Amino acid sequence: MAAFNEITPAKLMRLIGTPQCPAIVDVCIDDDFAEDPRLIPTSFRHPHADVDGLIARLDGKDTVIACHQGLKLSQGVAAHLRARGLSAQIVTGGKVAWRDAKLPAVPASAILGRLWVTRHRPKIDRIACPWLIRRFVDPQAEFLFVPPSAVQGVAERFHATPFDIEDGEWSHHGDLCTFDMMIDRFGLSHPALDTLATVVRAADTDQHALAPQAAGLLAVSVGLSRMFRDDIAQLEAGMLLYDAFYRWARDGQDEGHDWPAGRAQ
Incomplete structure (x- = not known):
């Protein structure tokens, strides 16, 4: 079962494609992204260390953070956002779990x-x-x-x-x-x-x-x-x-x- 601050790939996919979809942020490091240069639908990449820049970009939207395996990067960024008053969850298992669930992923090159x-x-x-x-x-x-x-x-x-x-x-x-x-x-x-x-x-x-x-x-x-x-x-x-x-x-x-x-x- 996902923790209070997590959302499973399946539940996130239910939100994607609807007006209720949160902002989805990919904070993978470049090496991990290069191994699979695809994005969870609607997501955008942002450096994990630039929290102030991300907050400005989000403009108060509910947010889901994705990193490679759903560990330190996404947990850290989401915790930063929550400490600054934003609603933020992480993708359980990260992009690896998304890939293993065989859910759609958008090639960055497209x-x-x-x-x-x-x-x-x-x-x-x-x-x-x-x-x-x-x-x-x-x-x-x-x-x-x-x-x-x-x-x-x-x-x-x-x-x-x-x-x-x-x-x-x-x-x-x-x-x-x-x-x-x-x-x-x-x-x-x-x-x-x-x-x-x-x-x-x-x-x-x-x-x-x-x-x-x-x-x-x-x-x-x-x-x-x-x-x-x-x-x-x-x-x-x-x-x-x-x-x-x-x-x-x-x-x-x-x-x-x-x-x-x-x-x-």
Whole structure:
């Protein structure tokens, strides 16, 4: 059983992907990180000795600290944070336990920057992908929506990563949509996300036979695009939509609904 100041990998994974996810900080030394240069989803690296810098960076958020084995580095940093009035836990067993549990881990080399750019007037992939990045890769990621002809130029001038554009690196490949490709490149394959990816692909490529939920996702996506003239406001509304779809994929697939209420299924 985890101690009062610890959280198991399984319990932390239940928080990742939801708005309730704490800040996750990787304090591994460089040698340990080099052995497995991957990050727990949404986590960022920070030197264990720079507690003041970390406190400023956290801005009061609840925090989980991860080191190689969940011993002296994470315990020490978490104790420092608690002594300064912050809520801080450690990952039981550290990143070794996370790896041994075969939970998703994001290759550090796949994280190219905080700024992304795509075509304006988003529908499905261009909302689903920002949701995936913010919920599983970088909660502080920023997204620019511009006319299709301007995407590459904006990417070059503002050092942004273009996505969901024709012939792009972060885009459709074969039968897979951009959301599929991001799950693969970010090492995020997991039963709930894989289920959600099928629904997104079915809706985004007009293959509704792949998933009956695709028609509903398309309908709501089109409705949102009609409700909002501002793409950023639409993205914020879409975050809630994909939060709901993710929780359905993770916990709710076996639940149905019928009338009259209480009738045996």
